[in-house]
Amino acid sequence: MKDENIKTAARLLLGTGLIFAGISHLTFARKDFKAQVPDWVPLKIDDTVVYSGIAEITLGGALVLAPKKYKATTGKIAAAFFTAIFPGNISQYVNKRSAFGLDTDGKRFARLFFQPVLVYWALKSTGNVK
Template sequence: MNEKTVKKMARLMLGGTLVFAGISHLTVGRKDFRAQVPDWVPLPIDDTVVYSGLAEIALGSSLILASDRHEQTVGKVAASFFTAVFPGNISQFVNKRSAFGLDTDRKRFTRLFFQPVLIYWALASTNNT
């Protein structure tokens, strides 16, 4: 399998994961996603969860459907999104909010290290590295 095929598969997998997560924001995962909204966000918690879910669906769809011409831009936007929502992961850790099976400080802390992986994944799978 060549590098281009691997990157495309990684991009499609990330896109599918984002679409699934976005749908979860709007349905079965809504309560858990509320645990990640920092107290300082000026919108109602549920609105924040819905808007971020819609953004994930849009980003995931964009990653799946992106043409070669636009994939780098979509990758940069996805990486920026993962950076922008990182404070939610920090908030979940600092405020000791259990969600998604992250029910100990150790699990919540370990989760923090996954965000840079998502950022890299978004960039690498769209030829930004």
Template sequence: MEMGNENLKRVAKILLGAGLIFAGIGHLSFARKAFQAQVPNWVPLKKDDTVLISGFGEIALGTALILAPKKHEKLLGLMAASTFVAVFPGNIAQYTNRRSAFGLDTDAKRLARLFFQPVLIYWALKSTRNLDKKFDKTIT
């Protein structure tokens, strides 16, 4: 049964990485304008610059989650979780400023989206063994 759990974590990590790559590509191309709707007004960069920089970062992080050696997965999981924490103010800004993007065109949909962020954080941590009790808690 343990091998099944390991395979599930591996698949979850690959899916998370693929999702980050897809989102990053969206930042650079087909969803660029929609991602700008999530950049809070207080960010000191131009919205488009913020979207482009974060897009390259998501592509790099997603690629690393999929391809990096297992010895780095805990660090990468922490980085992914931190990324999801860091972009959360953008989700809040989309909600509070009533900006429609990604089909989130009502307050209820934008509010519901806020509750998905903790799921992504958990997914990043769980799929990279950061929440496993049997593994050493060090990042090395």
């Protein structure tokens, strides 16, 4: 039972973090998030940030509130989302765009290694990885 409690806490923390990140997309951190939008995205930069913020709020809410029978599916969707936005982190590194305190190539490069952690976290906390 202890393992299940840890997974639940991790899922709730991830969901709450996504909600916070989504709100920050729409408010105080919008400029920083614009730095991560790759040049090849066909939408306006601000629209991309707003839509991704809405997606994060929705996904975070699902991780927190979804019934147990949808937990694994929600985790897979979250992992896919983290994978889909990874090009933004690569773009920030390649284009040397400073945001979120990532103001050196080393910091931007180190950030790239955190995205797989989020993918694993989404899968593990929702029972997709044993």
